[in-house]
Amino acid sequence: MRAAGTTGSGATVVCQRLVHIYQSSGEVVALSGVDLHIGAGEMLALVGPSGSGKSTLVAVLAGLLRPSAGRVFVGDQELTKLPPARLAALRGRTIGIVLQGADRNLLPYLTLERNIWLAQRPAAGLPGRRLDPPGRILELVGLAGAGRRRIDELAPGERQRAALAQGLAANPGLLLVDEPTSQLDRSGRDEVLAALKTINAEQGTTVVVVTHDGEVGTRLGRAVTIRDGRVGAEGRDGRDYAVLAADGTIQLPPETLAGFAPGTLFTVDHTADGVTLRPRDPDGG
Template sequence: MAGVGLGLPAAPERAPEWGHDALVVCDNLVRIYQSEGIEVQALQGLDLLVHAGEMIALVGASGSGKSTLLQVLAGVDAPTAGRARVAGHDLLTLTRAERLHYRRHIVGFVRQQTARNLVPYLTGREVVDLPMSIAGTPRGERAERAEHLLTTLGVAHCADRRPDQMSGGEQQRVAIAVALANAPRVLLADEPTGELDSETAQEVFDALRTANRDLGATVVVVTHDPSVSGQVARTVAIRDGRTSSEVLRADGGGATLGPAEEYAVMDRAGRVQVPREFREALELTRRVRLALTGDHVEIRSDGHRDAETP
């Protein structure tokens, strides 16, 4: 406004930053591991946006980079390059103290190994109390929240049991309560149903959904289990350290989801991976013709021009 009064030209409007309205932003994220002189590119320029309130599944072949991504988002592992921001926290520039705060308050984490999520000698109530106690939450508030979480996640009966007195599914639901103790914005779960039979896996998945719908956490769950990825509105596939495709299902409310529609992911430079079966069916190789036709883009074979050119 002052500029107008002084007769100065208005500053040009800047386009909002990519992902400015997302809770989780991964932009061209790279993580390179060096082991014994060999470089492994676990993440190779991964783009991903997750909005507040979403619950998404991450799927992909073994070694595609899913766990690496989750470790980065958990603030456990630092990316090599790119941008990673969660709830306004830039994960590349966190100081030690900020990282501690981030891991305590902004994200919660549930691992596959049920036993590793809990403490063998603590009861359900005590283990949910622990992160709140470390964070300095007053005793009365802690007791109330632990009770609320255990009840909402269907494991109130585990309040006085130690892990060896709980089933695998109960251990995982208590672990979800622990991860949510300090009311994080994001709940990350790495194969949380990997060690469980299908009925128990469903109970754990339902607890994750409760965390998302009733307890306000945005949920990112890595899974190999098609019955889990089939129950979320958005499944993101990772291939070779990048997001490659997404399956979206319209959320019909309640437990019902609409039919799945698969989408290819276009990166910020406009690159799209054409599935191998499409490439092979039309012999799409090095060069293709692109045409903008009304509301879609056509990709055609180059017609083997290389072979014809003298």
């Protein structure tokens, strides 16, 4: 299967049975058969605790990690087949990345305009590529007129929005944002979420946000829970759903699993309304 490409400036993302195993100090399975489709111009939150695999998944989507198995497409590019030089070229042109911690994305001694200009250089001059001026990008993230301010003069919420502007500088089809609200108060969080929604609405950019905050996922409209390296559940418009993976497996919510011991046998009953799971009677009934 091949990703459908792009619609407007938003890139489609397709993951097929992604597996990633860290082997530096014994084998650690970080991703265990992830199947995921993100439509062009969609906003999605990857939600889960530390160690769940969500940061590994984003690193694969960014082309920073090559998975142990599986395939991943961003637009019409299959990342798992590209050589390192092509992956590096893709970042900053098609894929924008905002690392956790605003200061990791910015040079504090430069102005906002200068930071954005530097981020645009890899894509500048590409045939058919139109880049917005820094002032327009700053306007998108709610920092209109702040181009001559230095990063070290900004409040925390402003710095995070400046980091978003840096990630957006080359008008990427996919913007990956790692924990953009984790160090902000409620007001700063709301400003960042408003900026992400404006970017998505006006640029058509596909936006993927890593977060441990379930409310952020609810506010973005679609949230995918990563649990034990798999897609555990999906939330859409405030309602949670279990997800059937391509290999036929399904992860039940933790509150459901808590009531049953590992190895519990279930019957699968097909009804007029769907499917019902029923635990086997301990006496064999």
